[in-house]
Amino acid sequence: MITLMLAAELTKRPVVTLGGEAVAQVKDTVFDAAGGRITGFTLAGRGLLSGPLKQSLPWSGVHALGPDAVMIPSTEVLQARDAVVDRGEASTGQVHGARVLSDAGLELGTVLDAVVEGGTSGRVVGFRITTTEAMGRHERKAFLPAHGQLAMTGDTLVIPAALAGQAVDDLDALAAAWNRTRAAGETDFTKGDDR
Incomplete structure (x- = not known):
């Protein structure tokens, strides 16, 4: 079973080395919304x-x-702030507050948060x-759920109309739906990408 978490819950999560040293905490999560992945985190002191x-x-x-920490091998993986922020902003719009449209032209809602998979994928x-x-x-x-062909430009997320019928009320139901999607081999956020 996968662990799902809201991106907003990652704020203030400690960043800890595999040696056990808490070196920072997450300030913001940076996304490549079009690619459906976390590109990194800006950091704050503890x-x-x-x-x-x-x-x-x-x-x-x-x-x-x-669920309790972001684990890193060592502090050597940390980079200048611009390395993450510039890379993420180059290909994304603002996820929070984005308008959600179906590819059939219906406005379905407004994004409150992204749901990310724990572990090593950043998906x-x-x-x-x-x-x-x-x-x-x-x-x-x-x-x-975020599978199939999605597009994010500026302040708009465009999803396949069929996803609207797959809306669920809680994270547990989303995790179950995601597991079914993975079992069916449809884990790509955008066609041809399943790392």
């Missing part, structure tokens, strides 16, 4: 009064994303949205 760090953590430096597996009447659930919260 503690209440600590501010942002000049270093960031690219996804390539992550050993594992766990975005779904979105938590506030729905519109087009989904028959006006102004309710739901989870949409």
